[in-house]
Amino acid sequence: MGRPRRSEFEDVIAIAAKLPWWAGLGLAVVAYLGLHAIAAPQGAAPRTLQDFGGVVGGQFIRTLAGFGQYVLPFAFLTGATVSVVNRWKRRRLHERISSSQDSTSLEQMTWREFEMLVGEAFRRRGYAVEETGGHGADGGVDLVLSKDGERFLVQCKQWKASKVGVKILREHYGVISADGAAGGFVVTSGVFTGEAVAFAAGKNIDLIDGPQLRSMIVGVRKAGEEPGRPATLTRAPGPGTTESTPACPRCGEAMVRRMAKQGRNAGKPFWGCPTYPKCRGTVPID
Numbered sequence: 001m002g003r004p005r006r007s008e009f010e011d012v013i014a015i016a017a018k019l020p021w022w023a024g025l026g027l028a029v030v031a032y033l034g035l036h037a038i039a040a041p042q043g044a045a046p047r048t049l050q051d052f053g054g055v056v057g058g059q060f061i062r063t064l065a066g067f068g069q070y071v072l073p074f075a076f077l078t079g080a081t082v083s084v085v086n087r088w089k090r091r092r093l094h095e096r097i098s099s100s101q102d103s104t105s106l107e108q109m110t111w112r113e114f115e116m117l118v119g120e121a122f123r124r125r126g127y128a129v130e131e132t133g134g135h136g137a138d139g140g141v142d143l144v145l146s147k148d149g150e151r152f153l154v155q156c157k158q159w160k161a162s163k164v165g166v167k168i169l170r171e172h173y174g175v176i177s178a179d180g181a182a183g184g185f186v187v188t189s190g191v192f193t194g195e196a197v198a199f200a201a202g203k204n205i206d207l208i209d210g211p212q213l214r215s216m217i218v219g220v221r222k223a224g225e226e227p228g229r230p231a232t233l234t235r236a237p238g239p240g241t242t243e244s245t246p247a248c249p250r251c252g253e254a255m256v257r258r259m260a261k262q263g264r265n266a267g268k269p270f271w272g273c274p275t276y277p278k279c280r281g282t283v284p285i286d
Helices: 008-017 020-039 049-099 111-123 166-179 194-200 210-218
Strands: 128-131 144-148 152-155 182-187 205-206 255-260 269-270 283-286
Touching: 008 020, 008 049, 020 049, 020 210, 049 210, 049 283, 111 128, 111 152, 111 210, 152 166, 166 182, 166 194, 166 205, 182 283, 205 210, 205 255, 205 283
Parallel strands: 152 182, 182 205
Antiparallel strands: 128 144, 144 152, 255 269, 269 283
């Protein structure tokens, strides 16, 4: 059975909740002032039958505006409140995980908390993040990232036991291609199978497993790394793979696999800093 459709009132709240809180507050003020001006009573009395029809129509519009001048701003204010609460939750989650010594902390949160955490991690790397919502724990595009005019689709897999297999990657890669996005990410609290890692190699889809996500959040180098050399962040590989992820030689962030789009290395994979263009550190892939 499908979910019941949301009302228009709930749709407005959902839209406002995705905006910065100050935008929702501004829309509430604009909506009230605009509708209040329309709802103001008019003094002209009808003189003919045609005038009477116009007056009735105008009164109907003013009645709707009079009702809407309170309902619409209330919806925007409610959405702004939700935006503030969600922002607070995201920051608390990020701080909790970054300071936690518990290696199972990612697995202990709900799928919704996991999506919020992943979104916050990308926000702190300069991406504009849209939480699509409505997909639940079953899958689908959970986040849409925007940066430098490009779109990236993210699917989050907060699985406590199962490994993310190649089927999930094939489906997500198909969605990326159909959407025309520049690339995508699959993020899991666990690990990927060897077949999944092999499938992603050379494609515009990046895999971020639990240890990598924690490294993104904590953002620290391994102790004892020599300055100027990329630290190696051990990846939790799938069966039959020994792949590791380097840290950016400039800022120490866990790097992501990218594909060169132009120049003499066009079509070749390389490790790129996730904070690009803030940091332009790269590491070649042999």
